[in-house]
Each structure stands twice: as C-alpha cells, then as structure tokens.
Amino acid sequence: MLDNNILNVLNLRKYFATREGIVKAVDGVNFSIRYGETLALVGESGSGKTTTGHVIMGFYTPDEGKLIYKGRYDLSIPIKKRPLELKKDIQIVFQDPGTSLNSKRMVKDIISLPLMIHRVVDKKRVYERVSELLEYVGLSDEYMFKYPHELGGGEKQLVAISRALASNPSFIILDESTSALDVSSQAKVLNTLIKIQKELGLTYLLITHDLGVVRNISHRVMIMYLGKVYEEALTEEFFRSPMHPYTQMLLSSIPTLSSEDEKIKPAGVESIGEIPSAVKPPSGCRFHTRCPFAKSICSEKEPPDIKVGDNHIVRCWLYE
Secondary structure (H helix, E strand, O other), rough: OOOOEEEEEEEEEEEEEEEOEEEEEEEEEEEEOOOOEEEEEEOOOEEEEEEHHHHOOOOOOOOEEEEEEEOEEEEEOOOOHOOHHHHHHHEEEEOHHHHHOOOOOHHEOOOOOOHHHHHOOHHHHHHHHHHHHHHOOEEEEEEEEOOOHHHHHHHHHHHHHHHOOOOOEEEEEOOOOOOOHHHHHHHHHHHHHHHHHHHHHOOOOOOOOOHHHHHHHHEEEOOOOOOOEEEEHHHHHHHOOOOHHHHHHHOOOOOOOOOHHHHOOOOOOOOOOOOOOOOOOOOOOOOOOOOOOHHHHHHOOOOOOOEEEEEEEEEHHOOO
C-alpha cells in the first residue's frame, strides 16, 4: 500500500547533558507529515519544537526513535553522512536571515552555491537560474548584485527562500521564518510561501509560536509542551474546537484586532505561570502545574492519546 506520508517520526527522543542535568528536549514524539501539506509545530520556547526540526534536518542525531523519509531514507544519521540526493531534497529556512546569509557574499553567489553543489543546472546557466529564482519570489535582477546588509528583513528572507528552492527540494523546514519580520514583510513572505507550495507541491514543517501565522498557512497543527505532543488537529478544527487546556491557554493569549478574532479565543482560560525546567519536568501530564482543570491523576500518570474526532487527537485526562 502506498504511504501518503512524506515523513514518519516514531518515538523520537533527543536529550542534552547540561550542568544541571539531562534536558529531555524531545521525549517520545510520534507524528507524520503528508505529501504537499503544511504541518505547524507549535509551542512556547523550550517546548522542543525547534529541536525536533533540527533532528529532521540532521543537525542533531536522535537518542532514540525512527525518522523515515519517503518510505526509504533513514533520517537518524547526521547531515554529513546523508547521501547527496537526500541533502538536496530537504532544505531549511531559518528565523534570522541576517545570520543565515553570508554577509560577505553577493546574493548571486549565495543562491548559486547550492545550484553548483547539487549540479542542478549547467554551469553556463547558473546565474540565469539565480535570476529566475529571484523573480519567482518577487525580487528583480538587481538584487543579484546586492549584499545582505543592503536588504530589508523581508527581502533577506525571500533570498533565503530562493536559496532553499535552488536544489529543487520536496520538503522545507520553516524555522520561525517570519517571526523576525514586520507585519507587511511577514504577509509578503507568507503569500510567497503559499504560492510556491501550490505551484511546486512542496511539503512544509512550520515551526512557530505565532498562531496567527498558523491560521493562515497550515493544514494541520501539532502542539508541543516540554518535549511531548499534547494535541493534534486539522487547522480549522483546531481553532474551532481546541481541547487541551494548554492549547486553550495559547489561544486565549493571542492579541486580537477584530471581533472575528476575539470569537475564536477560549473564554475563561488565562495564561499563567512559566514553562518548567526540562531537566526535571513535572510527573504525569507535564502541564498540570499550570492547568486550571488539573485533577489528582494528572500529576500521577501521563495521559494517553485520545481520539476526539476523525483527525483530532488530544492527550488529556479530561477526555479519557
């Protein structure tokens, strides 16, 4: 049977040794991403979402678990040991293009590098292809001869997207790729990403804490807290009927500018407390120390995955 998933992640764990103890950054995570969709991985700082993306990318090797890509590639090996066709097929756009773009290189050289490494086009066509990639994301030829410091934040991120597209990938990790931008630049980058996905059939893993971005671009949402997944749903269902108290807390803390936005916010659930240390996470449900609905069992046992709809899973004793 054909697998509709481009990526299957099974029991992923990634720990880090620190002076304070072992940080359980990702602690038994399971999920899949379908071909051509955008899965939004959401949570506060320290939830493990970026570590998850960096394991997929190969920056970290997992301590446990399997990551199967396109049904045949094992992503548990570091990026240096991955075959060239795999490196070519998975790309990443980082949060801050100011640090991810080489400040000493012109834009034409930044984008041409992956073209030459992966031999995407003939050498004679490299700069022609650079021009095409820039035009594709809405930038003119004149940007080829500029340095990153001469560009605005949105323009830098569009160059970073052009570089990611240069190797003709199937899968792109968007690591907080709009969080450093102003509202107008963010809108332009998001519209460009949506257009690219529709036209090229790309798959995105969107790592973010911005639920406004999630609502605009994602197909499915997965909520992480202290290294574990606590809710997963289709985006429309997620905003219409958030189930986990942590999800409700995140939604209730979104600043709103209209009555329509205010309607989706859960009533009576306020953002309280700080995320605990991942060195000594709370027992049972890791959110119980901040949860207004916590029961005694919440501190004693981890909740199971509970299916509350065809495409909606929540990990919470309230629905057991």
